[in-house]
Amino acid sequence: MAFAKLALGSLVAAAGALASSSSTDVVQTTVCNGQTFTYDSMVAWGFIHGRAVDNYGDTISFGSSVSLDRPSLKITHTTSGLLNYSATVYNLPDRGWNTMGTTNFEPRVYKYHIDFQPAPGGSFSPNIQWTLEDTIILTDPFGNPLTGFDCDTTLEFPGFPDIPAATFEGDGWGEMGGMASSVRVCLDPESINLVNGKGEDGFWITDEYGPYMYRFNSRGMMVQAIRPVDALIPIRNGTQQFSADAPRLNSGEDDDVIPANPTSGRNNNQGFEGGSLSPTGKYLYSLLQSATIQDGGSDKTTNRYTRLFRYDITNVNFPKLVGEWVVPLPMYNDPTKKPKNNPRTAAQSELYALSDTRFLVLSRDSSFGHGQDESASNYRQVDTFDISKATNIYNVEKYNKIGGAVAPDGKLDGAITPAIYCPFLNVNLNSQLNKFAGGLHNGGAQDWRLLNEKWEGIALFPADGAYGADGRFYVLITSDDDFITTQGHVNFGRRKYRDTSGFNLDNQALIFLITLPQDVNPFKYYPVGAAAK
Numbered sequence: 001m002a003f004a005k006l007a008l009g010s011l012v013a014a015a016g017a018l019a020s021s022s023s024t025d026v027v028q029t030t031v032c033n034g035q036t037f038t039y040d041s042m043v044a045w046g047f048i049h050g051r052a053v054d055n056y057g058d059t060i061s062f063g064s065s066v067s068l069d070r071p072s073l074k075i076t077h078t079t080s081g082l083l084n085y086s087a088t089v090y091n092l093p094d095r096g097w098n099t100m101g102t103t104n105f106e107p108r109v110y111k112y113h114i115d116f117q118p119a120p121g122g123s124f125s126p127n128i129q130w131t132l133e134d135t136i137i138l139t140d141p142f143g144n145p146l147t148g149f150d151c152d153t154t155l156e157f158p159g160f161p162d163i164p165a166a167t168f169e170g171d172g173w174g175e176m177g178g179m180a181s182s183v184r185v186c187l188d189p190e191s192i193n194l195v196n197g198k199g200e201d202g203f204w205i206t207d208e209y210g211p212y213m214y215r216f217n218s219r220g221m222m223v224q225a226i227r228p229v230d231a232l233i234p235i236r237n238g239t240q241q242f243s244a245d246a247p248r249l250n251s252g253e254d255d256d257v258i259p260a261n262p263t264s265g266r267n268n269n270q271g272f273e274g275g276s277l278s279p280t281g282k283y284l285y286s287l288l289q290s291a292t293i294q295d296g297g298s299d300k301t302t303n304r305y306t307r308l309f310r311y312d313i314t315n316v317n318f319p320k321l322v323g324e325w326v327v328p329l330p331m332y333n334d335p336t337k338k339p340k341n342n343p344r345t346a347a348q349s350e351l352y353a354l355s356d357t358r359f360l361v362l363s364r365d366s367s368f369g370h371g372q373d374e375s376a377s378n379y380r381q382v383d384t385f386d387i388s389k390a391t392n393i394y395n396v397e398k399y400n401k402i403g404g405a406v407a408p409d410g411k412l413d414g415a416i417t418p419a420i421y422c423p424f425l426n427v428n429l430n431s432q433l434n435k436f437a438g439g440l441h442n443g444g445a446q447d448w449r450l451l452n453e454k455w456e457g458i459a460l461f462p463a464d465g466a467y468g469a470d471g472r473f474y475v476l477i478t479s480d481d482d483f484i485t486t487q488g489h490v491n492f493g494r495r496k497y498r499d500t501s502g503f504n505l506d507n508q509a510l511i512f513l514i515t516l517p518q519d520v521n522p523f524k525y526y527p528v529g530a531a532a533k
């Protein structure tokens with residue numbers, strides 16, 4: 001199977017590719033609060049093999065989030081005259097291989113070099129090329145590594161709020177070796193955002209255990225943490241308890257905490273999937289994957305009313321909550337479910353701030369795609385929402401205290417105007433996917449051309465290689481393959497694993513050309529390439 005996947009050396013095949021696309025020939029448009037968003041064309045695809053390993057010999061899963069190092073972007077031409085974009089990007093793996101239980105994976109960040117050559121007419125060979133440059137292991141403020149294990153306690157660091165943490169014996173991989181028990185910060189990382197658009201200035205990572213927001217320096221050391229409002233803190237037996245009910249590998253348990261669900265706060269594994277710095281760098285935004293437990297979060301038919309938070313980080317050491325809005329997630333029908341279990345919420349997996357009122361958001365269904373029982377996804381989209389007319393509730397105590405609900409049982413409080421949510425770019429369109437790799441597809445055969453289940457990363461590249469003044473941007477999206485491979489490596493390459501599903505998923509990536517409305521300018525303050533100084 002692997003050999004069929006084309007040498008990376010043989011680049012863009014599609015002869016006459018550019019000719020087939022004209023400016024009037026767009027795929028989709030949406031008007032959102034009076035402004036037009038255009039999906040012009042899918043233009044690129046690429047992947048890295050699911051059994052590829054990082055600088056520490058561990059299996060790579062690169063797609064929980066991705067962020068462009070803006071000064072690095074360069075545009076050149078290939079020998080055949082195509083445009084060639086190259087840049088450094090930072091990719092975020094999830095909490096480690098966890099399909100059979102959470103592990104002592106040490107959370108990290110990958111630094112990649114990517115090149116892509118947009119081909120609106122399609123490309124048989126991958127026209128996004130990925131080269132791993134570095135792997136940065138994250139540490140706590142004292143320099144100790146973090147862990148992917150489910151949380152069961154907290155740690156204290158001077159100047160920090162209580163930080164969720166996990167206790168384990170020995171090396172956490174089954175070797176006791178005389179080692180005492182350890183407590184490490186537990187992290188389930190879901191979004192990465194480069195400070196000032198540059199990896200060298202460090203990065204914010206949003207997490208879904210806490211759910212917290214953490215800032216790390218460029219070497220991966222935690223230098224700051226933001227604890228969310230009380231309404232998001234998971235409460236069990238009347239007190240904070242940060243478990244996501246994600247039992248450990250080989251524990252033989254179905255639940256590792258009682259009660260399994262919190263009675264208030266973020267639902268298990270539904271924390272800050274989305275995080276984004278504002279174009280000015282003044283604000284940090286975080287978006288909950290779906291509703292809190294008290295807002296109907298325990299059921300997919302009632303968990304659509306999620307919350308967006310805005311922190312003013314002008315004085316980086318004293319972040320201030322200055323905004324909170326309700327975002328109504330899209331609903332879709334799952335043909336495998338009974339009518340009473342439809343329609344369901346398409347939870348979100350990534351946020352990208354286009355301005356201080358407009359955002360891109362990646363919302364999708366789950367359990368459909370490569371490696372799943374069903375291959376056809378019903379909702380996988382880069383959408384947009386606008387908060388300019390929504391109610392800011394950050395200072396309303398009744399919504400933000402423990403148990404504070406904005407949508408009890410999934411019914412929105414009448415005093416709240418939510419964001420305007422607009423469906424935009426449908427990733428699942430086979431008419432676009434089929435142009436690539438001899439037939440990338442949604443639905444149909446379980447082969448390597450089938451899209452993975454999870455798509456969780458968004459990065460934007462201005463097509464003009466500078467400020468994006470013409471509104472044209474390339475949107476890179478990445479999939480999280482959950483480290484699913486039959487030839488995996490963990491614990492710094494010391495141990496092999498085989499995912500019991502028997503599947504081998506790749507780290508897939510796609511790029512689309514879009515045109516954004518004139519009232520946004522995401523690269524105005526931190527432009528790319530030569531324009532960045």
Ligand SMILES: *[C@@H]1O[C@H](CO)[C@@H](O)[C@H](O)[C@H]1NC(C)=O
Nearest residue numbers: 011076077078079084086115
């Ligand atoms: C694209 O540009 C990069 C960096 O300049 C270069 O290494 C790569 O070979 C180029 N790719 C093509 C297809 O020309």
Ligand SMILES: *[C@@H]1O[C@H](CO)[C@@H](O)[C@H](O)[C@H]1NC(C)=O
Nearest residue numbers: 236237238241243257258259
């Ligand atoms: C909550 O209380 C129950 C009943 O006393 C107990 O079994 C459970 O372990 C407690 N959970 C936590 C997280 O303390």
